[in-house]
Amino acid sequence: MNYIYNYLVFPGFLFAGFCGMLASFIDRKITARLQWRKGPPLFQPFYDFIKLLGKETVLPSGVSKSIFLISPLVGLSAMTLVSTILWLGLLYSKGFAGDLLVLIYLMTIPSISVIIAGFSSKNPIASIGASREMKLILGYELPFIFSILVVIIKANSIKLSDIINYQILNGPVLNSISGVLAFIIAIFCIQAKMGIVPFDISEAEQEIIAGPFIEYSGPPLGIFKLTRWMMLFVVPSFIVATFFPAKTFSGNIFRYLILLVIVTLIRNTNPRIRIDQAIRFFWVHCTVLSFIAVILALFGK
């Protein structure tokens, strides 16, 4: 019973959805202010979401109905689970051995649901978007896992609550050279994971319209949007938990907000890059740098 409450209400669905919508608002507002605009009202993401729930769902002819409609739910449920495990660990030090690895794997599932959605919608543009997303996953996963490996080496544990306790006692991982290197790489990787601007190659509006989401309308599109907003909240808070956690809830939220502003600033000051440039960036520069960070961490720097 308690687990159901955790999954659906507090650190799970409602909490992550609400915070994700607020994060999306903050992101849009900062973007608007940077472009010298006024920006949307506070409840704009709520309006968008409820509006999408009230609209008609158009099924393209010839698609597999079940896969087309289930794939948004796959990503949403995985993201909810990530939020539940992560915030239970951050707030109450709950968890199980190896939950860090579970989180890393669960965080790729929304991308996989996007790929399934793209290929199932029988649209050439959606297929291009899905294949780009696939290449992007291959690109960013290796440096991302290397940068988390730095944290694992420092804290000598793969349990999230142990990592958090270690950092609260001995100072954050970010205080070391290898920690800073890994943190920078991790920021690039979460940018690609959340699909925002320098790496939103899979859904580039100006060239392939909306990529994998092009055939989606109504509630399934709303669920995809909600998953994206939850990712905007959950994935940076995973970085907060692994690199510089705080003791209290408000401290964690404050650090998350700093990270959100950094992510938004990167988004607003960089153009989109091509998929081959992204792969080269991740496989050459980021992987080498994160490998150096791992070696430095092994030497205790």
Next chain:
Amino acid sequence: MGNKFSCLFAGSINLATAIGIDNMSKLTLNVLTKSIWVFHAACSPCNNCDIEILDALTPRYDLERFGIVLAGSIRHADALLVTGVPNKKTAPRIKLLYEQMPKPGVVIAVGTCSCGGNIFRHSYNFVKPLDEIIPVNAYIPGCPPKPEAIIMGVVKLVKALRRGNK
């Protein structure tokens, strides 16, 4: 002539029935009018209206204040913004676009061309006016209409939608 902030309406037809919102809850309608995603269909225009629409979306007028965002795919759209004269090439396509739009959705004719044909109405490839091909909810005349006129038209449409549901 088109610089006046004029915006005509489709007379006394029941707007709510026309776009399929007559049995919609008030909450859904309220949020629908607060978050309008626009699909811009250029139906062989001379591009002046398109430039004015793009002007209306720039930071100077900032339509995101009202939740209006340009959508890339017709399946995401709530409003179909049509510019230009429907001719033999574009008339079937604009009909197809309208059928693909998830309902409830509105159609806005921007510019005198899409409102009634303008100087092209006696042309060899002119089929029929836009509102005889698809139902049009708001007309924004002008050649081209100013961004202020476009915003005025959208505001009047939103007000009419809210009034129609009461």
